[in-house]
Amino acid sequence: MSVTFAQGFSAAGVAAGISAVEGKKDLALVVNNGPLDAAAAVFTTNRFCAAPVQWSRAVVSDGHVKAVILNSGGANACTGKPGYEQSRATAEKIAGLLGASANDIAVCSTGLIGELLPLDHVLAGAQAAFDALSDGAEAGADASHAIMTTDTKPKTVELEGSTGFRVGGMVKGSGMIAPQLATMLCVITTDAVVSAGQLQAALNAGVEMSFNRIDVDGCMSTNDTVLLLASGASGVEPDPDEFNELVAEATASLARQIVGDGEGASHDIRIAVTGATTEDAALACGRAVAASNLLKCAIAGNDPNWGRILSSLGTVSPEDAPFEAEKVTVDVNGVRICENGGAGRDRSEVDMTPREVHIDIDLNAGDAEATVWTDDLTHEYVHINADYES
Amino acid sequence: MSVTFAQGFSAAGVAAGISAVEGKKDLALVVNNGPLDAAAAVFTTNRFCAAPVQWSRAVVSDGHVKAVILNSGGANACTGKPGYEQSRATAEKIAGLLGASANDIAVCSTGLIGELLPLDHVLAGAQAAFDALSDGAEAGADASHAIMTTDTKPKTVELEGSTGFRVGGMVKGSGMIAPQLATMLCVITTDAVVSAGQLQAALNAGVEMSFNRIDVDGCMSTNDTVLLLASGASGVEPDPDEFNELVAEATASLARQIVGDGEGASHDIRIAVTGATTEDAALACGRAVAASNLLKCAIAGNDPNWGRILSSLGTVSPEDAPFEAEKVTVDVNGVRICENGGAGRDRSEVDMTPREVHIDIDLNAGDAEATVWTDDLTHEYVHINADYES
Missing domain, CATH: 3.60.70.12 (L-amino peptidase D-ALA esterase/amidase)
Structure with missing residues (x-):
């Protein structure tokens, strides 16, 4: 149609x-x-x-x-x-x-x-x-x-x-x-x-x-x-x-x-940032996480690697997104694996088999939110883009 | 020592x-x-x-x-x-x-x-x-x-x-x-x-x-x-x-x-930007190119894909780096494959076998320059980071 x-x-x-x-x-x-x-x-x-x-x-x-x-x-x-x-x-x-x-x-x-x-x-x-x-x-x-x-x-x-x-x-x-x-x-x-x-x-x-x-x-x-x-x-x-x-x-x-249908993707990743001071702040955080090759590789390996989520979140400047590192929580597929900026429940509790992966980040700094979507980074992505019309 | x-x-x-x-x-x-x-x-x-x-x-x-x-x-x-x-x-x-x-x-x-x-x-x-x-x-x-x-x-x-x-x-x-x-x-x-x-x-x-x-x-x-x-x-x-x-x-x-020794890298890429209005402008351009996953995959595939160089260069705002798109030249390993923002010599002339790849971008807008280094993006990078402590 x-x-x-x-x-x-x-x-x-x-x-x-x-x-x-x-x-x-x-x-x-x-x-x-x-x-x-x-x-x-x-x-x-x-x-x-x-x-x-x-x-x-x-x-x-x-x-x-x-x-x-x-x-x-x-x-x-x-x-x-x-x-x-x-x-x-x-x-x-x-x-x-x-x-x-x-x-x-x-x-x-x-x-x-x-x-x-x-x-x-x-x-x-x-x-x-x-x-x-x-x-x-x-x-x-x-x-x-x-x-x-x-x-x-x-x-x-x-x-x-x-x-x-x-x-x-x-x-x-x-x-x-x-x-x-x-x-x-x-x-x-x-x-x-x-x-x-x-x-x-x-x-x-x-x-x-x-x-x-x-x-x-x-x-x-x-x-x-x-x-x-x-x-x-x-x-x-x-x-x-x-x-x-x-x-x-x-x-x-x-x-x-x-x-x-992202190139080579094996997971679709929804990154929802809540508790931000403004929508722009939430968006800046979501985009920083969505841009992390390391995180995207981890997700491809079915690893809910919250350390890579926090380290990418930590690259956003305090001016762009005010929040305190030790107040951040992260849930992956509903499991709170990061609490107060540190380890929460065990990552082994997270079921990474679904195609869709939900990363929920609460900055605990305000009431604004934003959601971005990305894909994982796989061997197939490299294959497609190394060999495309080469 | x-x-x-x-x-x-x-x-x-x-x-x-x-x-x-x-x-x-x-x-x-x-x-x-x-x-x-x-x-x-x-x-x-x-x-x-x-x-x-x-x-x-x-x-x-x-x-x-x-x-x-x-x-x-x-x-x-x-x-x-x-x-x-x-x-x-x-x-x-x-x-x-x-x-x-x-x-x-x-x-x-x-x-x-x-x-x-x-x-x-x-x-x-x-x-x-x-x-x-x-x-x-x-x-x-x-x-x-x-x-x-x-x-x-x-x-x-x-x-x-x-x-x-x-x-x-x-x-x-x-x-x-x-x-x-x-x-x-x-x-x-x-x-x-x-x-x-x-x-x-x-x-x-x-x-x-x-x-x-x-x-x-x-x-x-x-x-x-x-x-x-x-x-x-x-x-x-x-x-x-x-x-x-x-x-x-x-x-x-x-x-x-x-x-x-970049993870999984098969090429070291030197990106030299010349002809910029300021060193910061040259650096902004070099970093934008160095951050392109698509270009890095192309280099892994031995493809001197200048289109991906220009498209990443084109994401730098005119405030950060003033230059005219139609004046940009790009040499890869000494071959001018992009002239005046368009096709130059044939990409098949570029020898991509050396480990080191030299990308020389001339913005033709000033006298400042900067050089950044990056790696290509390979299957091995994904393997290392999908399977690291998962």
Whole structure:
């Protein structure tokens, strides 16, 4: 279903010969058939942002997007002016097919950095994707497959509001996932009647609580793009709060799916920090713990190593997160293995067999809290990233 | 040789039964026989600093240290008041043997966080180490073995000044190595006639350019301690500049040896950033690149992946390091594979077979520079840290 769950959207996913994997679907197209074409977006803050990010940022700036074309198999990042011209040519091709302006066509790319795309394959694929456009469930599924790189499964979401409007979405992302947006491409669609301003506000809030709170490997991508498109095809003007909640639920679900498919991961780790003086303080602590390679290796080895939790917590400056070391408690999977900054119950009591590992840190310094998600660090992560296009 | 290279120091390394590894030397003693007992130190900034760090910080605060006792096999960190009492009891034992004050005995511990030491073994080992004290080369070597944990080899340094004074040293450290001190214990000795103030100034400058510029895994320890002890036994008052240089050379050598023995590492990576507006800007860029798991995996796979270099460089804020993305060049092992922020010569031209990988980044924004060292990220790193005391 994915992006076609919302009315007013058609999609396609085709094999265009961009990916090095023979026959892999690698080009997706999502078209907003209206009547509205309102759009909002959030992009990577990386200073080496890719050509398609530069292109799409300009496209979305007026709040209108008619279609998005996305490819895996190449990031078109650090490719200079020729790369930018590739993004423009791709947008122009779709614009010609749709009878639209290229300035309303967003472009997203993901894959290896530093190489131009095989443009002839992209343009031929754009034609094939246009020919295959459909508003059916299978077309949405095809699109969600076509954006995958090291992802092992497509990641989609379908939600319905109480007044009948819908939100659908797809995301790709598995490695190069860091707190300031994850390495990912995400398209969320809705048939609600909403303005671009409403979309942007809902997206900003949703992204802050979801994609900005996951961390697979602390690496920020050059290509991250999250698009939220509204067709208005349901004719429903949603309750603003409910609309915001549904967008937040969609981004949370997609972000959670990214962690669940983190490169090589054998555990998904939820780090909940409570008792902080402020939410930012809780977040700083959660992120410091989520960034610890040593802890992530320990979890891979089914070791609830609270010493590595405390030592990473101890790197957060007192200005960023006031707390007293000897008041901190840590529970892993419900067992309080650290009490008052020292040893608590025996680590052997912790059942580490579930895929999900819950680390609950109480700073005992205030009432604020925050939760971040990460993955463990496994042999398989190294294998994937040592051998990826080497 | 290590710490006994400088005159006026005796040392020992014995197997005290603290380590889980049967028969491993795990307790070292270094005694300053004077006539001076001047000392300086730098400690971890981790908020969960270990009991021996708390103890030794107080000991060194008056600029006098008569002896240092160091153990592997247990960090005595996050062990609360009982842990602090263990450090005190250990210092008191050595003080009694030497006829000194416990307030002049520094204590260092390394190993698993969160468990108390087997104090009876430590105290019996202290006696055995005292009985084995010698100023010979073998005693210094024994001490450098006794502080090893996941280190695969001892790390020592011996330097001689032009006027006959000497500097010797030993360090342990292999994992949990991050820019704000590495996870390590380090003792440097000198027979020069210098004051505690001179020692501290020389040590601060040396550490800043060495231990603070290496990063194995971005994880900061609870136990880091660097001690610099002067016996004055040579009778030589050194030229201050030459003394500072020798201390800097000693710390640089020991830091380089840590990177060379980084957990599981198959490559030592030197990241030199030039053309920055300030040294801090260059350092921020170097550290961002050194912290990239993705790049470190690529290097493990012999892939000079400049896209991952730029994407990590792109996470540094423009305030911290002003530069233009399209002016950056990157050489790997002398081949300019990135020119003007885009592709340069083909990556296949880069010979990745040497253990040392040189990444030279020119920001083309100014005249300042900085160099940091790190390791690649291998299967073996994960193996060591997933299975360490699990």
